[in-house]
Amino acid sequence: MIDSTQSSQLRVAIIGAGMSGILAAIKLREDGWQHVVIYEKAARIGGTWRDNSYPGLSCDVPAHAYTYSFAPNAEWSRHMAPGPEIQAYFERMVQQHDLAPCIRFNTEVTACEWRGGAWHLATSDGALQEADVVIAATGVLHHPKYPQIPGLHSFAGQCFHSARWDHGAEIEGQRVGVIGNGSTGAQLISALAGRAAHLSHFQRTAQWILPVENPVFTEAQKQALRDDPVLLKQAQASESYLAIVDHFTRAVIDAESPELAHLQQAVEENLERSIANPVLREKLRPPYRAACKRLIVSPDYYQAIQHPQVALLNEGIECVEPEGIRTRDGVLHPLDVLVLATGFHADRFVRDMNVVGQSGLKLNEVWAERPFAYLAMSVPGFPNFFMLNGPSGPVGNFSLIDVAEAQWNYIAQLLQPLRQGRYQQISVAQAAMNDYETARIAAARKTVWATGCNSWYLDAQGVPATWPWSYAHFREVMTTPNLAHFDCA
Numbered sequence: 332m333i334d335s336t337q338s339s340q341l342r343v344a345i346i347g348a349g350m351s352g353i354l355a356a357i358k359l360r361e362d363g364w365q366h367v368v369i370y371e372k373a374a375r376i377g378g379t380w381r382d383n384s385y386p387g388l389s390c391d392v393p394a395h396a397y398t399y400s401f402a403p404n405a406e407w408s409r410h411m412a413p414g415p416e417i418q419a420y421f422e423r424m425v426q427q428h429d430l431a432p433c434i435r436f437n438t439e440v441t442a443c444e445w446r447g448g449a450w451h452l453a454t455s456d457g458a459l460q461e462a463d464v465v466i467a468a469t470g471v472l473h474h475p476k477y478p479q480i481p482g483l484h485s486f487a488g489q490c491f492h493s494a495r496w497d498h499g500a501e502i503e504g505q506r507v508g509v510i511g512n513g514s515t516g517a518q519l520i521s522a523l524a525g526r527a528a529h530l531s532h533f534q535r536t537a538q539w540i541l542p543v544e545n546p547v548f549t550e551a552q553k554q555a556l557r558d559d560p561v562l563l564k565q566a567q568a569s570e571s572y573l574a575i576v577d578h579f580t581r582a583v584i585d586a587e588s589p590e591l592a593h594l595q596q597a598v599e600e601n602l603e604r605s606i607a608n609p610v611l612r613e614k615l616r617p618p619y620r621a622a623c624k625r626l627i628v629s630p631d632y633y634q635a636i637q638h639p640q641v642a643l644l645n646e647g648i649e650c651v652e653p654e655g656i657r658t659r660d661g662v663l664h665p666l667d668v669l670v671l672a673t674g675f676h677a678d679r680f681v682r683d684m685n686v687v688g689q690s691g692l693k694l695n696e697v698w699a700e701r702p703f704a705y706l707a708m709s710v711p712g713f714p715n716f717f718m719l720n721g722p723s724g725p726v727g728n729f730s731l732i733d734v735a736e737a738q739w740n741y742i743a744q745l746l747q748p749l750r751q752g753r754y755q756q757i758s759v760a761q762a763a764m765n766d767y768e769t770a771r772i773a774a775a776r777k778t779v780w781a782t783g784c785n786s787w788y789l790d791a792q793g794v795p796a797t798w799p800w801s802y803a804h805f806r807e808v809m810t811t812p813n814l815a816h817f818d819c820a
Contacts, residue, residue: 341750342366344452344462346440346681349378351719351735352468353421354399357428358739364750368462369430370454372439376425378470380418383515385496385670387522388414389545391514391628392730395566399424400736403567405556411545411628444687445714448755464746467718469684471726472675478510480651487653490669493519500668504528508656508664510648511672512538513625517632519672524635531664532636533656534645536785537617538627539598542605545630576729580802583622583727586779595621605633614645619784625727677787678702678796680721688713688758701790705759705767705816706808707798708738714756714818715749717742723771725798725805726788737809744812754819763816774799 343359345352348371359367375381390397394412398404404420412420425431439455443465452460475492477483483490491497493515507527509519512534520532556563582590598621606612615636617624636643646658655666680702686694692712704710707724708717719735719742720726726734748754772794775781780788780795790796798805 340366341463342449342461343368343464343466344440344450344460345369345466345468346443346684347371347378347468347470348373348376348425348434348436349381349468349470349473350421350732351470352378352466353424353430354732354735354739355466355468355719355742356430356433357399357401357424358743360428360430360433362743367433368460369434370438370440370452370460371434371436372455374436375422376434377418377421379472380414380421382473382494383414383496384498385493385515385519385522386502386526387518388515389518390414390417391543393569393572395563395569396572396730397732398567399732400567402427403560403563405553405563407548407553409545409547411543440684442685442687443716444685445689445716450715464715464749465717466742467681467716467721469681469718471677471680471720471724474676474679474683475671476674476676477671478673480510480648482651485653486651486655486666486669488655488667488669491671493670493672494675502526502668505667506655506665507531507668507670508533508666509670509672510656511674512536513672513674514627515674516672517627517629519670520641521629521631521635524638524641527668528640530638530641531656531666532641532643533648533658534614534643535647536619536624537615537645538624539617539621540601540605540627540629540632541594541598542601543628543630576802579622579727579729580725583779584774584777584799584801586620586777586782591620591622591779594626597621598626601633606637608637611637611643614643617784620779620782622779623782623784624786625788674787678722678790681718686713686716688716701792701794701796703764703768705764706738706741708742709759709817711759711761711764711818714758714820716758717745723796723798725802727797727802729802734805737806741809741812745817748814748819757817757819760816760818771799 343364345355348369352369356367356369389411393410394407440452441455442453444451450462450465475494489500503526505527506529507523508531509516510533523530578590582588582594646660649657649659655664657663689712702722704718704721707721719738745757775795778795778799788795788797
């Protein structure tokens with residue numbers, strides 16, 4: 332139970348040592364919070380950038396924009412940083428801010444129950460912990476999704492999900508198949524073309540590709556950034572990048588916008604210009620509007636798919652056999668290695684953790700129809716439980732670090748009255764939640780994500796589950812909490 336005599340001793344439990352969890356810990360420590368523990372289910376920090384280590388992994392956000400605002404990095408090697416560099420950046424943040432003593436590795440939180448004015452956490456090692464505040468920084472894409480294909484387990488070669496890459500698998504000189512053509516699939520084809528003896532890309536639905544250059548930063552460019560903190564800060568928040576973010580968000584939130592028409596023209600021109608073979612070009616032409624699915628940003632996928640030892644197969648998969656994949660036209664495609672670039676369960680968030688709020692309220696039951704959270708952070712009946720990058724947050728083609736920092740600014744302000752002993756618990760009020768969700772769903776139906784394609788942006792009812800307003804509006808809303816929208820006791 333929190334009271335004014337204990338306010339300086341509040342215990343905060345952070346679940347997840349990925350980008351958002353590290354951010355929360357750094358900010359809490361900077362603000363003088365003494366009792367902060369991060370529970371991490373794995374043996375290392377990193378989240379997405381730890382779990383994904385496949386060839387060709389990179390961020391599709393410019394590297395300088397994908398850094399904490401307080402920790403710009405002059406050492407990025409390319410315009411879009413490779414995954415290992417991003418993982419190293421977060422490891423460096425943990426070291427520089429001395430967070431290692433706060434982290435409980437190999438400790439998965441399996442249950443989280445509010446009772447007696449505190450959160451009671453059960454962990455995979457059998458221990459029971461208590462906390463006054465829980466910050467759920469579990470991420471969006473961390474439960475791999477395996478395809479339901481007949482015979483998948485009969486495959487005689489090596490088979491693994493892209494987020495569980497087998498670094499012992501031989502690629503050179505092998506017949507490799509990749510199922511899935513989202514961002515991961517596109518990056519894999521670009522990286523493996525020319526390495527595998529034959530590379531088969533199994534495509535269910537074509538994707539629009541936005542061309543982008545990915546130049547190497549020269550040593551002179553990096554040195555200039557090292558020498559000039561102002562220049563480095565400008566690189567981090569460049570006007571050109573912010574303009575792109577603004578243009579893109581105005582495109583996706585209004586399916587009839589001129590910005591979306593401009594985006595459609597750009598991806599169509601990229602397809603026409605890049606693919607010479609008219610048959611292949613039509614195989615690669617999506618039957619939906621640009622950005623209805625998450626836009627693929629790639630400097631070289633179209634070049635890789637035209638490699639003489641690469642085949643695009645869109646006949647549909649009939650089954651997997653020990654020797655390879657049989658497509659619906661009856662052809663068997665022999666394979667030695669099969670990679671499942673089939674994405675993640677984007678609706679899990681803090682689940683499969685069993686979260687129980689006030690009066691035995693179970694989050695799994697509350698979310699039976701769809702996951703929801705006020706401003707992607709708070710759910711009625713779950714006091715002092717805040718999510719970073721939770722349901723309905725912005726997850727477009729821009730920096731989730733920016734999103735998490737804006738959300739943290741908001742959450743930090745909610746924590747202050749708890750810390751000061753003014754309240755013992757805070758959670759969003761049901762009326763505010765209802766108003767937010769009604770407005771969000773109405774706005775979501777006008778976005779490009781609702782124009783007729785199947786994507787991980789859609790919930791089980793077919794409603795886009797992401798932030799449906801402008802990014803500028805998101806940043807404005809994150810500036811100051813309205814306590815009238817919260818139940819404070």
